[in-house]
Each structure stands twice: as C-alpha cells, then as structure tokens.
Amino acid sequence: MRVTLHVWRQKNARSEGKLVTYQVPQVDPDMSFLEMLDVLNEELVGKGEEPIAFDYDCREGICGTCSLVINGRPHGPEGGAATCQVYMRNFHDGDEIYIEPWRARAFPLIKDLVVDRSAFDRVIQAGGFVSVNTGGTPDGNTLPIAKTTQEKAMDAAACIGCGACVAACPNASAMLFVAAKVSHLGLLPQGQPERARRARKMVAQMDAEGFGNCSNYFECEAACPKEISVEFIAWMNRDYLKARLTEPDTVTPGMGAKVGPSPVAGHDATAKKHPVA
Amino acid sequence: MELDAKVPGGPLETKWERYRSDVKLVSPGNKRKYKVLIVGTGLAGAAAAATLAELGYGVEVFTFHDSPRRAHSIAAQGGINAAKNYQNDGDSVWRLFYDTLKGGDFRSREANVYRLAEVSLNIIDQCVAQGVPFAREYGGLLANRSFGGAQVSRTFYCRGQTGQQLLLGAYQALSRQVGEGRIALHTYAEMLDLIVDDRKAQGIVVRDLRTGAIRSYTGDAVILATGGYSNVFYLSTNAAGCNVTATFRAYKRGAAFANPCYTQIHPTCIPVRGDYQKKLTLMSESLRNDGRVWVPKESADRRPPDQVPDPDRDYYLERMYPSYGNLAPRDIASRAAKKVCDEGRGVGEGGRGVYLDFQDAMARAGEAVIREKYGNLFDMYHEITGEDPYRVPMRIYPAPHYTMGGLWVDYNLMSNLPGLFVLGEANFSDHGANRLGASALMQGLADGYFIISYTIGSYLATKKAGRLAADAAACRQTEQEVKQRISRILSIKGKRTATSIHHELGKLLWDRCGMARNEQGLKKALQGIPALREEFWHNVSVPGDGDDLNQALEYAGRVADYLEFAELLCLDALTRNESCGGHFREEHQTLEGEARRDDEQYSFVSAWEYAGPDKSPALNKEPLRFQRVHPSERSYK
Numbered sequence: 001m002r003v004t005l006h007v008w009r010q011k012n013a014r015s016e017g018k019l020v021t022y023q024v025p026q027v028d029p030d031m032s033f034l035e036m037l038d039v040l041n042e043e044l045v046g047k048g049e050e051p052i053a054f055d056y057d058c059r060e061g062i063c064g065t066c067s068l069v070i071n072g073r074p075h076g077p078e079g080g081a082a083t084c085q086v087y088m089r090n091f092h093d094g095d096e097i098y099i100e101p102w103r104a105r106a107f108p109l110i111k112d113l114v115v116d117r118s119a120f121d122r123v124i125q126a127g128g129f130v131s132v133n134t135g136g137t138p139d140g141n142t143l144p145i146a147k148t149t150q151e152k153a154m155d156a157a158a159c160i161g162c163g164a165c166v167a168a169c170p171n172a173s174a175m176l177f178v179a180a181k182v183s184h185l186g187l188l189p190q191g192q193p194e195r196a197r198r199a200r201k202m203v204a205q206m207d208a209e210g211f212g213n214c215s216n217y218f219e220c221e222a223a224c225p226k227e228i229s230v231e232f233i234a235w236m237n238r239d240y241l242k243a244r245l246t247e248p249d250t251v252t253p254g255m256g257a258k259v260g261p262s263p264v265a266g267h268d269a270t271a272k273k274h275p276v277a
Numbered sequence: 278m279e280l281d282a283k284v285p286g287g288p289l290e291t292k293w294e295r296y297r298s299d300v301k302l303v304s305p306g307n308k309r310k311y312k313v314l315i316v317g318t319g320l321a322g323a324a325a326a327a328t329l330a331e332l333g334y335g336v337e338v339f340t341f342h343d344s345p346r347r348a349h350s351i352a353a354q355g356g357i358n359a360a361k362n363y364q365n366d367g368d369s370v371w372r373l374f375y376d377t378l379k380g381g382d383f384r385s386r387e388a389n390v391y392r393l394a395e396v397s398l399n400i401i402d403q404c405v406a407q408g409v410p411f412a413r414e415y416g417g418l419l420a421n422r423s424f425g426g427a428q429v430s431r432t433f434y435c436r437g438q439t440g441q442q443l444l445l446g447a448y449q450a451l452s453r454q455v456g457e458g459r460i461a462l463h464t465y466a467e468m469l470d471l472i473v474d475d476r477k478a479q480g481i482v483v484r485d486l487r488t489g490a491i492r493s494y495t496g497d498a499v500i501l502a503t504g505g506y507s508n509v510f511y512l513s514t515n516a517a518g519c520n521v522t523a524t525f526r527a528y529k530r531g532a533a534f535a536n537p538c539y540t541q542i543h544p545t546c547i548p549v550r551g552d553y554q555k556k557l558t559l560m561s562e563s564l565r566n567d568g569r570v571w572v573p574k575e576s577a578d579r580r581p582p583d584q585v586p587d588p589d590r591d592y593y594l595e596r597m598y599p600s601y602g603n604l605a606p607r608d609i610a611s612r613a614a615k616k617v618c619d620e621g622r623g624v625g626e627g628g629r630g631v632y633l634d635f636q637d638a639m640a641r642a643g644e645a646v647i648r649e650k651y652g653n654l655f656d657m658y659h660e661i662t663g664e665d666p667y668r669v670p671m672r673i674y675p676a677p678h679y680t681m682g683g684l685w686v687d688y689n690l691m692s693n694l695p696g697l698f699v700l701g702e703a704n705f706s707d708h709g710a711n712r713l714g715a716s717a718l719m720q721g722l723a724d725g726y727f728i729i730s731y732t733i734g735s736y737l738a739t740k741k742a743g744r745l746a747a748d749a750a751a752c753r754q755t756e757q758e759v760k761q762r763i764s765r766i767l768s769i770k771g772k773r774t775a776t777s778i779h780h781e782l783g784k785l786l787w788d789r790c791g792m793a794r795n796e797q798g799l800k801k802a803l804q805g806i807p808a809l810r811e812e813f814w815h816n817v818s819v820p821g822d823g824d825d826l827n828q829a830l831e832y833a834g835r836v837a838d839y840l841e842f843a844e845l846l847c848l849d850a851l852t853r854n855e856s857c858g859g860h861f862r863e864e865h866q867t868l869e870g871e872a873r874r875d876d877e878q879y880s881f882v883s884a885w886e887y888a889g890p891d892k893s894p895a896l897n898k899e900p901l902r903f904q905r906v907h908p909s910e911r912s913y914k
C-alpha cells in the first residue's frame with residue numbers, strides 16, 4: 001500500500017516549524033508505524049537529506065520513549081498501544097497521515113517530533129518515591145498485601161511516562177501521570193508514612209512545571225497506552241485534599257515551587273498549550 | 278597485563294562476610310569529598326547511584342536517554358531470581374549459586390557467583406520496601422514462578438513487566454537523591470570516551486546530544502553500567518539504543534574485554550518478518566512454564582497446527598531433556614530449535630520457527646488463568662503478528678538477547694584500570710558462558726545496591742580525594758580525539774546509510790558467529806568485517822551537522838564501534854577452541870550434539886588487551902579455580 005505523510009519538521013526550538021509532505025509508496029501492512037518511518041528515513045539519508053527526528057527505543061510499548069500525534073491522536077488510532085505498537089494494517093492504501101509532536105508548554109520541542117519531557121522527572125524527584133535507603137529493610141514477606149490491593153497498585157504503576165496524557169489533554173494537564181504514581185505508592189503499606197506529603201509535593205511540582213489543570217475531559221485515559229484509569233485522579237484528589245487539611249499548606253524549603261491552585265477537577269479550562277501548536 | 282582477581286581467602290561461604298568486615302572504609306565526613314561518575318541508569322547504574330549518594334559520596338550520573346527511566350532494563354519481562362525459598366521447595370543460597378555456575382557451564386568465577394546468590398536475598402526485601410508491586414498469592418505473601426535451568430520456583434515477578442517495576446524502584450530512589458541535590462543528573466549525555474591519566478580512569482568525555490557540545494567530566498572513580506552489546510547482531514531483542522560504545526572505548530583506553538564471544542541467543546522470540554525490521558521481540562521465558570514447544574514429526578507435514586494430532590507432533594525438548602523438559606536452559610533450547618529447523622521441520626514462513634503451544638495448559642487450568650499470568654505477552658504477540666495465541670500456537674525462533682561477555686573486573690568489580698568499575702550486563706563476571714533466566718536483573722541490582730557500596734571503598738580509601746582539572750592535558754587530548762572522529766564521520770558524505778552497513782554486519786555475524794560456529798566460518802567473518810569497516814569509513818552517509826540533535830550521527834558513531842568490536846568477538850570465538858554454554862563450536866560436540874567443554878585447556882577467562890590500531894589484541898588468561906565445586910558435564914536430561 002501507499003501512504004502520504006504530512007510531518008512536522010522543525011530544526012530546533014528557536015526556528016519555525018512546518019508540515020512537510022512525503023510519499024511512502026511501498027508499505028507492507030505488517031510493518032509497524034515506526035518501521036514505516038524508518039523506511040522513509042533510510043531513503044532520506046541515502047539522498048543526503050536529514051532524516052526525521054523522532055523518539056523510540058524498546059519498540060515493545062514499555063520504555064515510554066516513543067511519542068507522535070498521529071492524525072490528531074497521541075499514539076495514533078489504536079488505543080491501548082504506544083506508537084511503536086501501531087501497525088500499518090490499521091491504515092488504508094492512499095491514506096493521508098498527519099504526524100506531529102506532543103504539544104505542551106511543559107514539553108519544549110527539541111527537534112522535529114522530539115520534545116523534552118524532563119518535567120516528568122522533576123515531578124518524581126519532588127516526591128514520587130518511598131524514602132528508604134539501601135539496606136536494613138525488613139523481609140519481603142513481613143507485611144502481607146492483599147492480592148487485590150497489589151493488583152490495583154500495579155495497574156497504576158504500569159504508567160510508562162510517555163506523556164500522551166498531557167498531549168491529549170486540552171489543558172495539557174499531567175494529572176493522570178501524577179495520579180498514577182501517587183496512587184501506586186499510596187495504595188501500598190510501604191507508601192503510607194509519606195502519603196500526604198508525597199501528594200502535596202508532587203502536585204506542587206506539577207504546577208510549577210506549567211502543566212494545566214484538570215477539567216474532566218478524560219482525553220488522557222483514552223490516549224493512555226496502558227489504559228490507566230481516571231479513577232486514580234479522583235483517588236489522588238482525595239489524598240491531596242486530605243493532605244491540605246491535615247498538614248499546613250506550607251511551601252517546602254528548597255523545593256522552589258509553591259503549591260498552586262487545587263488540582264481538584266473543576267471546570268477551569270485555562271489552555272496551556274504550547275504556543276507553536 | 279596483570280590480572281589479579283583479588284578473590285578473598287577463606288571458605289567460599291564466608292568470603293563476602295569476611296571481606297565486608299575487613300574492607301577499608303571511607304569515613305562519613307570524607308565521603309562527600311569524593312566524586313563518582315556513573316554512566317548508565319539501568320538497574321545497575323540507578324541502584325549504584327542512589328546507594329552511593331545515600332552514603333554521602335558526590336555522584337554525577339550520565340545517560341544518553343532523555344530520562345533515567347528509559348534504560349533498557351525497563352523492558353525486562355519475566356522476573357528476578359532470589360534464593361528466598363518462600364515456596365519451601367528446597368531452594369537455598371547454595372542451590373542458586375550452583376544452578377548459576379552450572380548454567381554458565383563452569384566458565385564463571387566461583388566466588389563472584391556465590392556472593393551473587395547470597396545478596397539475592399536482600400534484593401527482594403529492598404524492592405518491596407520501595408513499593409515494587411510484586412505478584413502476590415491470595416494470602417498476601419509473595420508469589421513465585423519457575424525459569425529455565427532450575428527445578429525450584431524462585432522467580433519473583435510483576436506481571437510481564439518485572440524490569441519496568443524494578444527499574445522504577447531504582448529510578449525513584451535515584452530521583453529522590455536528585456531532588457535532594459545529592460546527585461547531578463545529566464540526560465541526553467552520551468559518553469564517547471574514557472579519560473585515562475597516570476594509568477588510572479579519571480573521567481569521561483561526553484557529548485550533549487541536544488547541542489552537540491563536547492566536554493570532559495572528571496572524578497575520583499568512574500562506574501560504567503552501560504548494558505550489553507547484543508545489537509552488534511543488528512537484530513536482537515535489545516532496545517534500539519543499546520550499544521557497545523562505552524565499554525569498547527574503555528577497552529581502547531586499556532581496560533581488558535573479557536569473553537566477548539559469550540553471547541546468548543534466546544529461544545523464544547517472534548521470528549523475523551521482513552527486511553525493514555530493526556529489532557526483534559522477546560516472548561518471555563516464563564511462557565515455558567505452561568507452553569509446550571513442538572514441531573511436526575515429519576518435515577513434509579504442512580498441516581495447520583490444530584490439524585496435527587498429538588502422535589504426529591514432536592515435543593522435542595520434553596523428548597530430549599525429560600527432567601527439565603520445556604524449561605531447559607536457553608542455550609540448549611535455542612540449539613534444539615535450530616536443529617529441528619535445520620532438519621526441515623520448522624514452521625511458518627521460511628521454515629524458521631517452532632510452536633509454543635498453550636492448548637494443554639488452557640485445558641488444564643482454564644483460559645482465565647493463562648490470561649492472568651501472561652495476558653500482556655499474549656496481547657503483544659497478537660499485535661505484532663496479527664495472530665491470536667489463545668487460538669493458534671505462538672511461533673517462535675531464537676534471537677540474540679544478552680551478552681555474558683563484558684569488561685573484565687576483579688572481585689571488587691574494578692577493571693584492570695584502577696578507578697574504573699563496571700556493573701551489570703556491561704561486566705563479564707557472573708554468568709560464565711550462558712546466563713540463566715531472571716538472573717540479569719538479580720545481578721544488576723546486586724552489583725548496584727549491595728556490592729559496589731562496599732567495594733568502591735577499597736579503592737577510594739587508598740586514594741586522596743581530588744580529581745583532574747577539566748582542562749588538564751589528558752582531558753583536552755581526549756576531547757580533541759572525540760571531536761576529530763565526529764568531524765570525520767560527518768565529512769564522508771557517501772552513499773550508504775549506517776543502517777545498511779550495520780545490517781550487513783549483523784547478517785555476517787549471525788551466519789558465522791551465531792548459534793553455531795566453526796573455524797572456517799569464523800575466518801570468513803574475520804575477512805569480511807574489515808571490508809565492511811572500509812565501506813563505512815569511505816561511503817557512509819550522515820547528513821546534518823554536529824551541533825544539534827542528530828540521530829543519524831549518534832547511530833553512525835555506534836556502528837563504527839560495532840565494526841571494530843565484531844572483529845574482537847569473532848577472534849575470541851575462534852581462539853576458544855571448545856564448546857561451552859552459548860559458545861557452540863561445531864567441531865566440539867558430544868555424540869548427542871551437546872556442547873563439549875575442554876576444561877584442561879580452556880578453563881580460563883579470555884581477557885583481551887587492546888594493542889593499537891591494526892594490531893592484533895593480546896590475549897591474557899585468568900585461570901578459573903574452583904574451590905568448592907567440581908566442574909562436571911552439564912546435563913539436563
């Protein structure tokens with residue numbers, strides 16, 4: 001089959017970008033979407049032209065490196081799959097396909113389809129952990145954990161940190177990402193001692209990074225390659241509210257971030273999309 | 278070259294304990310004066326970084342990925358071993374040690390392997406405390422499954438995403454130290470060379486992948502935790518970015534490279550589909566707990582699998598290895614698959630595939646149970662092949678997966694270059710000639726959480742804190758060489774892509790130095806590789822420039838290193854004139870076609886020493902001495 005691609009090309013953050021059209025005449029339906037782009041890039045490099053920059057690594061939907069908004073949808077048409085798991089058999093001969101980067105103020109563009117998602121790392125650095133040092137931990141079977149609890153924690157922990165939730169949200173909110181980590185650790189007994197503090201610190205950092213608010217559009221869940229449920233957002237909101245009630249709303253020294261507006265789902269639709277969008 | 282393994286004296290069982298009591302310590306107040314540079318944020322690197330920073334050392338971390346969480350460890354599926362004996366099925370430290378040593382065909386260092394089995398106990402405790410959601414039984418205790426090469430159930434897992442959850446645990450511990458300002462983290466930072474001065478490792482040269490800026494970082498010690506080199510074969514189960522550059526550059530600066538020919542070909546991968554594929558997909562070994570491997574008995578049998586009645590099927594692993602059956606170790610299961618396909622009994626396009634069939638397990642336990650255990654792997658298979666494994670058996674074939682070889686290290690995990698430590702898949706130490714399933718995650722975390730924190734002290738305590746100035750002559754000289762190499766690659770402006778040259782190299786290696794090797798084939802490979810290298814340096818096309826994100830340039834640099842490293846790999850395979858583990862020399866097999874070791878002549882580690890461009894590297898041997906174990910013929914029958 002043959003497809004026509006319209007691909008966002010932008011040399012770097014400082015230059016202007018535009019959609020450039022490419023033909024890919026010989027597409028095997030068994031190819032993955034990224035393999036199709038590899039074939040195009042091979043042709044470009046062979047001609048001495050710069051290949052399209054895009055992110056990928058494991059190509060098994062687990063590392064969270066790949067991105068791409070395909071025909072307006074983060075990770076493309078399939079649902080429940082990362083871009084690297086999308087196959088050309090889901091497209092048709094003659095299709096026109098638009099490929100763009102994640103767009104969000106908190107994810108500045110580096111080149112073509114590659115954006116900088118280090119804001120996610122900083123949110124984890126602010127509190128997305130259990131503060132135990134190496135060594136001195138009790139035997140792994142000391143605390144029994146109900147299978148259902150562990151399964152639920154695992155559902156949240158399955159997040160791959162790709163950023164599709166942010167790219168899909170009209171407000172570029174990172175609530176699903178943050179909620180997944182807050183819930184994963186908050187559901188387990190090991191996460192209890194820091195539960196309130198964790199929610200507070202991570203939310204503060206999320207706001208400081210310039211992610212938008214949640215307005216219950218739930219586009220995030222639809223785009224999530226791991227199908228992480230928006231239920232976890234409600235879960236986090238409860239934790240966050242409790243944290244604000246039980247602990248004074250202080251700014252943590254050295255965090256450099258102040259607690260922003262409550263992330264509790266409201267109907268505040270302040271768009272925080274990247275200006276080039 | 279002097280290769281002193283520095284194995285402590287005394288009985289095997291108490292070496293590590295004694296070592297820990299005797300090792301020199303750096304006082305708490307002095308730790309912060311030392312700076313440790315860590316390259317890599319996989320299980321080994323992230324665990325080491327978190328642990329050393331917690332102890333108070335100054336730590337700087339580097340990864341070429343955009344985030345530490347992207348390291349290839351994230352993709353590990355099946356599980357992690359530990360000798361907890363929670364199942365009460367007869368496991369012990371000794372048994373895990375012995376299984377690992379035997380699994381490696383008695384080509385690893387006994388004392389290192391014993392220590393690995395010992396600290397495996399702590400790893401699970403540590404991960405649970407971090408919030409790693411390991412699978413549990415209804416009673417709330419930790420669950421286990423079985424992996425190849427073992428008759429006990431000692432593998433801990435998180436669905437089919439064990440590597441992800443373990444790495445996130447280590448990543449979170451690392452992130453906590455970054456947040457507290459104890460670790461300086463450099464992402465998009467690719468190490469392109471090692472700075473050696475006064476015959477010690479003193480720093481690294483790093484390229485910022487976003488800006489192209491090249492600069493030196495110096496420290497009191499350098500830790501490489503940069504993973505394995507399976508991608509030298511072009512097609513492997515490794516993530517696309519995995520490469521040999523860091524360890525190979527260190528080799529060219531004087532670190533010995535050990536056993537490069539010990540590569541693992543994993544039996545259960547999705548077969549190759551087309552020329553456009555860049556990587557292959559693993560189907561976790563855990564599937565062999567319930568899946569049965571078979572091919573038709575007759576080579577002419579072209580019936581669809583559901584129409585082949587049981588008597589016409591050859592469950593060849595169960596037939597050949599009755600006591601381990603489908604859980605035979607990887608090297609053995611891979612060779613058996615090759616053998617039945619060579620006999621013309623392979624299935625699927627091109628006849629390079631065998632069935633992995635779950636019908637019996639589903640009939641026995643119900644589809645729901647199988648779905649709960651392996652749902653995500655089945656889905657993955659379905660997405661990739663378009664076939665539903667709940668209805669049609671999976672088709673699988675071996676593919677390059679893991680590399681046991683790596684930089685030579687002593688008991689302290691320090692290379693022969695003082696100040697250079699090597700952890701995780703990047704070193705050679707624990708798996709001999711074949712690694713057992715679920716043992717790489719164990720080793721990465723053992724090295725990072727529980728070993729390096731002691732052993733680095735043995736070096737730092739003997740050294741005054743203080744590092745080379747970043748503009749010292751050695752730094753400037755090394756930076757200059759890195760820059761020249763990059764300009765040279767950019768200036769070729771030839772006609773061929775680095776991918777096409779890499780692909781050709783991979784085919785050559787797979788054919789001549791893959792699952793079966795022989796003298797003639799290896800000699801052919803050794804002739805072919807220099808020609809490909811010539812082709813690269815005269816005809817590669819790398820568009821763009823060096824001062825912004827240039828993925829074609831990054832990749833070409835890695836391919837250039839593979840083109841040299843591949844030669845070392847083949848030379849090692851040619852020199853090791855015996856079969857052992859994953860290294861199968863066709864000249865040396867038993868009547869039944871099993872690997873035949875030659876302990877009299879080859880019970881040593883091959884540690885290769887770089888001798889300069891166009892010179893043959895020197896072979897150094899570390900004899901393997903077994904204090905407690907008597908190497909025997911490795912049988913799984």
Ligand SMILES: Cc1cc2nc3c(=O)[nH]c(=O)nc-3n(C[C@H](O)[C@H](O)[C@H](O)COP(=O)(O)OP(=O)(O)OC[C@H]3O[C@@H](n4cnc5c(N)ncnc54)[C@H](O)[C@@H]3O)c2cc1C
Pocket residue numbers: 316317318319320321322339340341342345347348349350351352353354355356357439440466467468469502503504505514515516519520522523559678679700701702703714715716717718719721
């Ligand atoms: C598909 C798959 C499944 C697996 N499943 C299992 C399993 O179930 N159980 C098991 O025990 N093992 C498994 N393994 C093996 C195991 O995952 C790896 O051996 C292990 O994770 C390696 O960890 P590591 O920390 O040594 O290196 P990696 O995780 O590979 O990390 C390497 C790090 O080094 C960095 N790096 C490399 N070179 C440079 C450079 N030049 N400059 C800067 N940074 C650099 C990378 O960015 C990365 O951060 C599996 C492997 C594969 C391929």
